[in-house]
Each structure stands twice: as structure tokens, then as C-alpha cells.
Amino acid sequence: MRRYSRELSVAGAFALLLAVLAVFAPGFYQPQPLLSLATREAPTLVVACGMALVMISRQIDISVGSQFSVCGVCAGLLAAMHWPLAALLPAAVGLGALLGAVNGLLIAGLGLPSIVVTLAMMVTLRQGLNLVRQGKFVDLPENFQWFGLPQATGQWLLVGGALVCVLGLAAALRHLAAGRFVYAIGSDAEAARLAGLRPRLGTFGALVGLGALTGLAAVMNVVQSPQVQPLAGSGLELKVIAAAVVGGVAISGGRGNLWGVLAGVLLLATISPALTHLRVEAHWERAIQGAIVILAILADGAHRRWGKR
Amino acid sequence: MKPASRDWPALLLRHEMLLLYVLIAEWLFFYFAGTTVNRRGVIIGFGTLDRQFDILRHSCEIGLLALALTPVILTSGIDLSVGSILGFCAIFLGLLWRDCGLPLPLASACTLAIGVAAGGLNAALIAALRLPPLIVTLGTYSLFRGLAEAITRGAITYTDFPAGFLFLGQERWLGLPAQAWIFALVAIGVWLLVHRTTFGRSFRVIGYSPEGARFAGLPVDRRLALVYLLAGGVAALAAIIYTARLGQAKADAGLGYELFAITAVVLGGTSIFGGTGTVHGTLLGVAAIAVLKNGLACLPVVMRLNAAEELAGLLTGALLLLALAAGVLPRILPVRRIFRRPADATPPPPTPP
Numbered sequence: 001m002r003r004y005s006r007e008l009s010v011a012g013a014f015a016l017l018l019a020v021l022a023v024f025a026p027g028f029y030q031p032q033p034l035l036s037l038a039t040r041e042a043p044t045l046v047v048a049c050g051m052a053l054v055m056i057s058r059q060i061d062i063s064v065g066s067q068f069s070v071c072g073v074c075a076g077l078l079a080a081m082h083w084p085l086a087a088l089l090p091a092a093v094g095l096g097a098l099l100g101a102v103n104g105l106l107i108a109g110l111g112l113p114s115i116v117v118t119l120a121m122m123v124t125l126r127q128g129l130n131l132v133r134q135g136k137f138v139d140l141p142e143n144f145q146w147f148g149l150p151q152a153t154g155q156w157l158l159v160g161g162a163l164v165c166v167l168g169l170a171a172a173l174r175h176l177a178a179g180r181f182v183y184a185i186g187s188d189a190e191a192a193r194l195a196g197l198r199p200r201l202g203t204f205g206a207l208v209g210l211g212a213l214t215g216l217a218a219v220m221n222v223v224q225s226p227q228v229q230p231l232a233g234s235g236l237e238l239k240v241i242a243a244a245v246v247g248g249v250a251i252s253g254g255r256g257n258l259w260g261v262l263a264g265v266l267l268l269a270t271i272s273p274a275l276t277h278l279r280v281e282a283h284w285e286r287a288i289q290g291a292i293v294i295l296a297i298l299a300d301g302a303h304r305r306w307g308k309r
Numbered sequence: 310m311k312p313a314s315r316d317w318p319a320l321l322l323r324h325e326m327l328l329l330y331v332l333i334a335e336w337l338f339f340y341f342a343g344t345t346v347n348r349r350g351v352i353i354g355f356g357t358l359d360r361q362f363d364i365l366r367h368s369c370e371i372g373l374l375a376l377a378l379t380p381v382i383l384t385s386g387i388d389l390s391v392g393s394i395l396g397f398c399a400i401f402l403g404l405l406w407r408d409c410g411l412p413l414p415l416a417s418a419c420t421l422a423i424g425v426a427a428g429g430l431n432a433a434l435i436a437a438l439r440l441p442p443l444i445v446t447l448g449t450y451s452l453f454r455g456l457a458e459a460i461t462r463g464a465i466t467y468t469d470f471p472a473g474f475l476f477l478g479q480e481r482w483l484g485l486p487a488q489a490w491i492f493a494l495v496a497i498g499v500w501l502l503v504h505r506t507t508f509g510r511s512f513r514v515i516g517y518s519p520e521g522a523r524f525a526g527l528p529v530d531r532r533l534a535l536v537y538l539l540a541g542g543v544a545a546l547a548a549i550i551y552t553a554r555l556g557q558a559k560a561d562a563g564l565g566y567e568l569f570a571i572t573a574v575v576l577g578g579t580s581i582f583g584g585t586g587t588v589h590g591t592l593l594g595v596a597a598i599a600v601l602k603n604g605l606a607c608l609p610v611v612m613r614l615n616a617a618e619e620l621a622g623l624l625t626g627a628l629l630l631l632a633l634a635a636g637v638l639p640r641i642l643p644v645r646r647i648f649r650r651p652a653d654a655t656p657p658p659p660t661p662p
Binding site (some may be wrong): 113119283 | 387434438439440441443444445447448449450451452453454455456458459461462463565568571572575581582616618619620621622623625626627629630633634637
């Protein structure tokens with residue numbers, strides 16, 4: 001119980017928000033809008049899991065938003081060329097992994113700081129996409145939306161897929177040697193090296209994994225609408241980092257788990273519709289997200305400084 | 310960090326000098342490729358004096374942010390929130406002036422105070438609670454931009470500033486754009502602080518080794534707090550100049566400026582790991598980016614594509630990656646060693662003869 005106190009407190013905050021909504025805005029609880037909300041946030045959840053992986057290994061990647069846009073547009077272009085989904089999905093995931101590998105080479109290979117590398121990557125990819133596409137939308141073929149299934153089935157499929165993704169990754173992080181490896185290099189890279197692990201390879205792997213998950217998430221986003229927006233990923237990096245930090249993943253590495261990330265994504269995703277239902281102006285969303293991130297790290301910092309006896 | 314003797318070849322090959330050569334080459338390239346004569350025989354494009362003043366004007370805000378970031382990065386910190394503080398302060402200036410009816414000088418002074426207070430939030434979290442600067446300023450990056458959006462409800466634009474205020478951003482004083490004088494003043498101030506005071510030298514000591522600095526008796530937390538306060542104040546000053554130049558304040562003021570500022574600092578030879586770097590290097594970095602941004606807009610090819618903004622962003626990002634890689638490549642080549650096993654890292658035992 002104590003071990004999961006951080007995750008439980010986030011879950012508690014989420015439950016509190018749900019309770020407030022139940023009392024003051026019961027209109028929030030309607031199955032169809034809730035399912036739509038969950039579907040919209042499913043890609044965010046997948047990227048947030050990858051981000052948690054990278055943050056646990058003590059790196060960060062703020063280029064995921066641009067990677068998401070690039071993968072989405074490329075997937076859309078392939079779909080417009082009538083590629084089947086079975087070929088399109090691996091292609092998008094592979095492209096994401098490739099972009100992650102570029103980051104990984106610069107960060108793990110050259111030992112450059114991840115924040116600056118990915119900052120440069122974010123702008124390079126985003127502006128490169130703007131330059132090539134000039135902000136044009138990609139029109140998708142008729143039967144591509146929701147995989148050609150009825151809408152509700154497609155939505156359940158996406159939400160289920162995201163949850164399976166979280167479950168699988170959480171189990172892998174907890175029980176597989178590779179998962180423990182990520183924690184080991186995050187909490188002390190030098191000790192991990194002396195124990196015979198290869199920290200740089202681990203960092204590289206985490207970044208590639210994040211890229212692949214971002215590619216997957218981009219496809220999950222593309223199938224939701226009849227067009228691909230080139231700016232779909234802008235701001236995504238902050239959203240997923242915020243979700244991970246709120247969920248108890250330490251930016252200094254080695255701590256956190258995906259259950260916390262799941263709770264963090266749910267909490268942050270509920271804020272925007274909650275604001276509408278509680279009649280607060282939607283323009284406060286970003287400020288409130290920032291404040292929640294600061295509160296979360298404040299709690300971590302206070303806990304570290306004064307909580308340990 | 311002067312060279313011990315006047316060793317001219319070494320002096321000519323230092324990072325700042327190399328950057329200066331690049332800057333000159335870049336300027337000459339745009340001068341010859343970006344200057345054209347229109348049908349009435351008037352010179353237009355990059356080679357005109359007006360364009361040069363434009364470059365100076367545009368570089369002032371990013372230059373101020375880069376100057377503020379130099380001490381921050383010297384202490385091996387980072388401040389991603391400067392662009393957001395700029396936007397927040399610009400909105401606040403408009404709010405105080407138009408909605409609260411304060412006279413502009415007083416409103417500007419209050420804006421500076423707000424900027425310092427915004428930096429103070431960073432400082433309190435980073436220095437007092439010892440939280441990592443990266444995530445703290447990522448949080449305040451959202452927070453301040455979000456506050457600016459909340460105040461304006463995403464729609465209000467403050468305009469119709471009086472001519473006396475716009476003079477600061479649009480007119481010339483003593484031959485140069487008015488804001489260039491402020492920029493020069495701040496640049497000299499920061500240069501003196503970093504290079505000529507023991508106070509400023511402690512930034513590098515902290516960046517090089519915070520533990521060592523603490524053991525040497527330096528008040529590390531107070532110095533760190535000061536660096537972030539300074540960044541907030543300078544960002545507010547940049548906000549005032551930005552508003553005066555454009556004659557309007559919107560919630561998206563200074564969006565993405567932090568990238569250009571960080572690029573200028575790193576390009577100028579300041580190590581992102583902290584500990585080494587110079588203010589004049591940062592100034593050269595700012596100039597290189599400003600010339601690139603404006604020069605690209607003058608090239609006929611780019612004008613036809615109407616993609617100056619995108620291309621400038623793309624090249625800046627690539628430039629930053631190159632500058633970073635150039636800093637470490639000599640140390641780690643050959644590349645073969647990158648993914649070696651830890652067991653290989655230990656030298657083989659000496660073979661008996």
C-alpha cells in the first residue's frame with residue numbers, strides 16, 4: 001500500500017474530480033460522450049506510456065509531438081495510396097522507431113543532453129513537415145475511418161488497444177529483465193554499467209520504443225477522422241510529460257510506473273470537459289495543466305526534502 | 310579565461326572567432342544572393358540599410374532572451390519558460406495600460422516587476438526546493454502561456470499604443486533603432502557581470518561542479534535564484550520592446566522564442582552542460598541566427614516558395630544539432646566505440662614479455 005502511495009493519491013484526485021462532477025455537473029456522465037473522450041485520449045495514453053519509459057531511464061523527449069504529426073501525415077498519405085492497414089501500421093511504427101533512433105543515436109551515441117537534442121528535433125521535424133506539406137490536410141479514402149467498422153466498434157477497439165498496450169508494457173516493466181534494466185539505468189547508470197549492463201544501449205532502446213509507440217498512436221489518431229491534420233501533434237509533448245509527471249514518474253529517473261501514468265492521463269484528460277461542464281472558460285485549460293504539473297513536482301520535492309525521516 | 314600568452318594562432322581558432330568567420334561568410338552570401346535591383350533601378354533586398362536595421366530590430370528580443378539564458382546555462386540549468394514569460398508580460402502590459410488605466414511608464418515598471426516575480430517562481434522551485442530546472446520551467450512554460458491565454462480569453466489583442474511608446478520599437482535614436490541602445494546596455498551589463506565580477510564567475514563554478522561550489526563556501530542556492538530572477542526580468546524587458554515594435558500584444562507573443570535563444574547560446578560556444586561559455590559568443594550566435602532568418606526571406610528562391618519561416622526554423626534546428634555534435638565529436642571518435650560492451654572498456658591486462 002505504501003509503495004503505491006503516489007499513484008493512489010493521483011487516483012484519489014481523479015476520483016475527487018469525478019465526485020465533484022457527479023454532484024455539480026451530472027451531465028458529464030453520458031456513455032457516448034465519455035466513449036468519444038476515451039477514444040480521443042487513447043493515442044495520448046500510448047505516447048504517455050512510451051514517455052514514461054524514456055523518463056524512467058532518465059531522459060526526456062520533447063519531439064514526440066512532431067514525430068506524431070510526421071507519422072500521422074505519412075500514414076495518411078499511404079492510406080490515400082490504398083495501402084492495406086496490415087502494411088500501413090508497420091510502416092508508421094517503423095517510421096516512428098526510425099525517428100526515435102535518430103534521437104537515440106544523438107543522445108545515447110554522442111552523449112548529448114536529451115532536452116536540447118529533442119528540442120532541435122521538434123522544430124526541425126515540424127518545420128520540415130510544414131515546408132513539404134504547406135499545412136495541407138490529407139484526405140483519407142472512404143472506408144478507412146474506424147478501420148471500415150461501425151463507429152462504436154472502432155472506438156471500443158481503439159480504447160481496448162490502448163489499454164492492452166498499457167497492460168503489456170506495465171507487465172514488461174515489472175517482470176521482464178529488460179524492464180528492470182530501464183529502472184536500473186535510470187536510477188544509476190554507472191552502477192548499472194558496473195553490473196554488466198549497457199546503459200547507452202538501454203537509453204537507445206527506450207527512445208526507439210517511444211518512437212515506435214508514437215507511430216502506433218499516430219495511426220490510432222488517423223483512423224478517427226476523415227482527414228489528417230498536419231498539426232495534430234502540436235502540444236502533445238507537454239501533455240504526455242505532464243501526465244507522466246503527475247502520475248509519479250520522476251524526471252530524475254528510476255521511479256514511477258504505468259498505473260500512475262494511466263491515472264495521470266485520465267486526470268488531465270478529464271479537466272477540459274470538466275471545465276466546460278462546470279462552466280469555467282476553456283481558456284484556463286493550459287494554465288491549469290501547468291499548475292497541476294508544478295503542484296505534482298512540488299509534492300515530489302517536498303516529499304524528498306522533508307518527508308524522509 | 311584569457312589565453313595565458315598572446316598566442317595568435319590559438320586566438321584565431323577559438324570558438325568565437327570561428328563563429329565570427331561563419332557570420333561574415335553568411336552575411337556576404339546573403340549580400341550577394343539576396344540583393345536585387347527592381348525595375349525602377351532601386352536596390353531592394355538584403356543589401357539595403359533598412360534591412361540591416363530590421364535585422365537589428367528583430368534580433369533585440371531574442372538577443373535579450375539569449376543574454377538572460379547565458380548565465381542560466383552557465384550554471385548548467387535551463388529556462389524553457391522565457392518565451393512564455395515574454396507573452397505573459399506583454400499581455401500584462403496591455404492589461405495595466407488599457408484596462409487599469411495606468412500611464413505607460415508606470416505600467417512598464419510594473420511589467421518588469423511581474424517578470425521578476427515570474428522568474429521568482431522558477432527561482433523558488435529550483436533554488437529553494439532543488440527541483441530540476443528542466444521540468445520546473447516546462448511547467449511554468451505551460452502556466453504562463455496559459456495565464457496569458459486565460460487573461461485574453463484567446464481573443465483580445467491590445468493595440469493603439471501611443472506614438473511615444475511605439476518610438477521605442479519602431480523609430481531611430483542617434484542613428485540606430487531605439488531598442489538597440491537598450492539591448493547594448495543590457496549586453497554590456499551582462500558581459501560585465503559574467504566576465505568581470507567574482508560574482509558572475511561563480512556561475513561557471515556552480516555549473517562546473519555544484520558540490521564543489523558548495524564546499525568552497527559559495528551560496529549556491531542564492532546565486533541560482535538570482536540567475537532565474539534575472540531571466541524573468543530580462544524577459545519582461547523583451548516583452549516591452551516586443552510590444553513597442555509590433556504595436557500590439559497578443560497571447561502568442563514570443564511563442565517559440567526560447568528555442569532561438571537556446572540555439573543562440575549553444576551556437577555561441579556555451580556548453581549545455583554548464584561551466585564554460587562567453588557572453589560575446591552568445592551575441593555572435595544571436596547575430597548569426599538573425600542574419601539567417603532575415604537573409605532567407607530575401608532570397609528569390611525562398612520568396613517564390615513563400616517558406617522563409619519554415620526554412621529558418623528548419624535550419625536553426627539543424628544548426629543547433631550540428632553545433633552540439635561538433636562540440637562532442639572530437640572527444641568520442643571513433644564511432645565504433647559507441648556501443649561497446651562495458652567489459653571491453655577495461656584495458657586488456659598487459660601481456661608478459
